[in-house]
């Protein structure tokens with residue numbers, strides 16, 4: 521089953537991702553898989569698995585030996601920093617979007633999918649030993665400036681050539697920290713980013 525068939529067939533279990541955004545995520549993952557880019561798939565800020573369920577389904581459809589790795593505080597968002605302040609008003613505060621790890625696992629079991637690698641941690645606590653040696657696709661969805669910057673710093677050294685990093689909320693004016701983190705991170709690198717819906721797509 522391909523990406524669009526998966527989106528038609530299965531429900532999106534929360535409002536944390538829209539179907540057009542999911543379409544972009546799965547299309548990019550599908551491209552990486554078709555190109556046989558080396559490495560596993562990671563998501564930093566997995567919440568209850570809204571996107572992750574689809575990542576696993578797509579991996580299953582390709583029948584590859586790639587693992588899905590999920591990271592979250594399971595304590596919700598951290599506190600905002602001043603980089604997250606938005607003229608358009610407040611969206612989310614520290615502690616919002618607290619997901620339960622048990623529920624995340626249940627969502628995979630209910631969907632008939634194997635439980636992925638799950639790590640409960642604040643992103644700033646994670647080191648290179650906590651993530652796979654090679655990554656072909658990374659979805660960064662931590663909403664806030666430091667969460668995105670910490671995620672980028674963590675995954676970047678492990679990205680395979682031809683791999684893709686997608687950052688949610690890049691074009692979301694209510695969460696300006698995500699864009700600030702991406703722009704700051706790529707400033708000294710020879711990288712181009714593409715924006716589609718609210719997502720930034722970065723090719724490694």
Ligand SMILES: C[S@@+](CC[C@H](N)C(=O)[O-])C[C@H]1O[C@@H](n2cnc3c(N)ncnc32)[C@H](O)[C@@H]1O
Pocket residue numbers: 534536537564565566567568569570571572591592593594595596597598617618619641642643644661662663664666667
């Ligand atoms: C918008 S939700 C993610 C939605 C998810 N990608 C999905 O498809 O359902 C953001 C998640 O990031 C987590 N998060 C944000 N910043 C974090 C940090 N610095 N460390 C750990 N978890 C973080 C929150 O706990 C929350 O579950």
